[in-house]
Amino acid sequence: MxxxxxxxxxxxxxxxxxxxxxxxxxxxxxxxxxxxxxxxxxxxxxxxxxxxxxxxxxxxxxxxxxxxxxxxxxxxxxxxxxxxxxxxxxxxxxxxxxxxxxxxxxxxxxxxxxxxxxxxxxxxxxxxxxxxxxxxxxxxxxxxxxxxxxxxxxxxxxxxxxxxxxxxxxxxxxxxxxxxxxxxxxxxxxxxxxxxxxxxxxxxxxxQNMSRQQFVITGQEAHAGPTPMALRRDPMRALGDFLPRLYAMCAHNGEDAKITFGEIRAEPGSGNTIPGRLVMTCDLRHPDRMIYEGMVNAAYDIVRKACADANVDIEIEELFHAPxxxxxxxxxxxxxxxxxxxxxxxxxxxxxxxxxxxxxxxxxxxxxxxxxxxxxxxxxxxxxxxxxxxxxxxxxxxxxxxxxxxxx
Ligand SMILES: [Zn+2]
Missing domain, CATH: 3.40.630.10 (Zn peptidases)
Structure with a gap:
């Protein structure tokens, strides 16, 4: 019919x-x-x-x-x-x-x-x-x-x-x-x-499950010239560490897993100042609730570890969550x-x-x-x-x- x-x-x-x-x-x-x-x-x-x-x-x-x-x-x-x-x-x-x-x-x-x-x-x-x-x-x-x-x-x-x-x-x-x-x-x-x-x-x-996480990473503003690399508290260094790890974590969870960094802002946003603060979003999605929750937890761990290694502080806030x-x-x-x-x-x-x-x-x-x-x-x-x-x-x-x- x-x-x-x-x-x-x-x-x-x-x-x-x-x-x-x-x-x-x-x-x-x-x-x-x-x-x-x-x-x-x-x-x-x-x-x-x-x-x-x-x-x-x-x-x-x-x-x-x-x-x-x-x-x-x-x-x-x-x-x-x-x-x-x-x-x-x-x-x-x-x-x-x-x-x-x-x-x-x-x-x-x-x-x-x-x-x-x-x-x-x-x-x-x-x-x-x-x-x-x-x-x-x-x-x-x-x-x-x-x-x-x-x-x-x-x-x-x-x-x-x-x-x-x-x-x-x-x-x-x-x-x-x-x-x-x-x-x-x-x-x-x-x-x-x-x-x-x-x-x-x-x-x-x-x-699919989805959420938007906000990462606020705080280091210390300093002059780009005189400050020795080893003494910096630079949020960008943490970013450089965790970004490839997060993409790898997402890939590890299969093709249904999605990760998106749609907003990123360095403060104060001056070319010759080490940023004191980095504010960014991380959108995470997966149809399977268990895998999705695993992704969120893994993202938190990866970001926290990278921030600790770079000697910067991290605050994570979940801006919204749609089960x-x-x-x-x-x-x-x-x-x-x-x-x-x-x-x-x-x-x-x-x-x-x-x-x-x-x-x-x-x-x-x-x-x-x-x-x-x-x-x-x-x-x-x-x-x-x-x-x-x-x-x-x-x-x-x-x-x-x-x-x-x-x-x-
Ligand atoms: Zn419709």
């Missing part, structure tokens, strides 16, 4: 016709009139496809294809319809419209499923207008209190609560999880891995099986970005499916996915939804 790729592509383009930007992208930021126009268009399509529509108190939309057993736990899919101010036509929208395409294909083939299937449109995923990404799914899954979300304000001081009321997008349904058998989010990769490998389907096993998510083993294996059976080239991979699925994963068995996007570009008007890849991902989603919903 195959989806109608042309219909799905046409819907993506019809949705993109709402609030287009100059360079071929979209600007439908959360709960603007433009976002609401997109939501209404989707609801119109969903109702025409025989689905029922519910709206919850934080503006999440749930579109339902009834199951033979209406009391059976739901098989959930979906993503988001809001965009960045200079966003693309596929980020989020693809997952929502592919879910609808899968349901319509089932209807056309006369397929009844044991479990109900629902498509979630999570409100304010992008966090560009109201400053909190993945807001709707965070409230629904209990990660963020409803009252906090309703009080988030845009740059003009307008709150989420006010905009939900003004636009009629605040529903009666309580924003809490309902029984879910399995949840799947289909999304463009937003990175270059699939494209470079010439794979079409990404079986996403989780979202990783490991998706549900059964859900991942169902996606894996469907990808294999589809015949499309595929790979297992982790996500470099956060998604609503991370929040959903905290309350229900969850996995994700990726397709490539051109040059790995996203959050950009130039974002593009090949029609053949769009169709391929929707076919895999269709198999996965059938596998999870047909029988108990």
């Amino acid at each position: 195959q989806v109608n790729g042309e219909r799905l592509w046409q819907r993506l383009m019809d949705m993109a016709a709402i609030a287009p930007t100059e360079k071929g992208g979209n600007n439908r930021q959360a709960l603007t009139d433009e976002d609401v126009a997109g939501r209404k268009l989707f609801i119109k399509w969903a109702e025409a496809a025989g689905c029922s529509v519910r709206l919850d108190e934080i503006g999440n939309i749930f579109v339902r294809k009834e199951g033979l057993n209406p009391h059976a736990p739901v098989v959930l899919t979906g993503s988001h319809l809001d965009t960045q101010p200079t966003g693309g036509r596929f980020d989020g929208i693809y997952g929502v419209l592919a879910g609808l395409e899968a349901i319509e294909t089932m209807h056309e083939q006369g397929i009844e499923t044991e479990h109900p299937i629902e498509i979630a449109v999570w409100c304010n995923e992008e966090g560009s207008r109201f400053p909190s990404s993945m807001m709707g799914s965070a409230v629904w899954s209990g990660v963020m209190p409803l009252s906090t979300a309703l009080e988030l304000r845009d740059i003009q001081g307008i709150s989420v609560g006010e905009e939900l009321r003004r636009t009629g997008q605040r529903g009666d349904l309580e924003a809490v999880p309902f029984p879910i058998k399995a949840a799947y989010e289909l999304h463009i990769e937003q990175g270059p891995i699939l494209e470079n490998a010439e794979d079409i389907i990404g079986v996403v096993t989780g979202v 990783g998510v490991t998706f549900d083993e059964t859900c991942v294996s169902i996606v894996h099986k469907a990808a294999k059976a589809s015949g499309y080239p595929y790979r297992l991979m982790s996500s470099g970005a956060g998604h609503d699925a991370c929040n959903v994963a905290s309350v229900a068995p969850t996995a994700m499916i990726f397709i490539p996007c051109r040059d790995g570009i996203s959050h950009n008007e130039a974002e593009y996915a090949e029609p053949a890849h769009v169709e391929a991902g929707a076919n895999v989603l269709l198999s996965v939804l059938l596998e999870s919903s047909l029988v108990n």
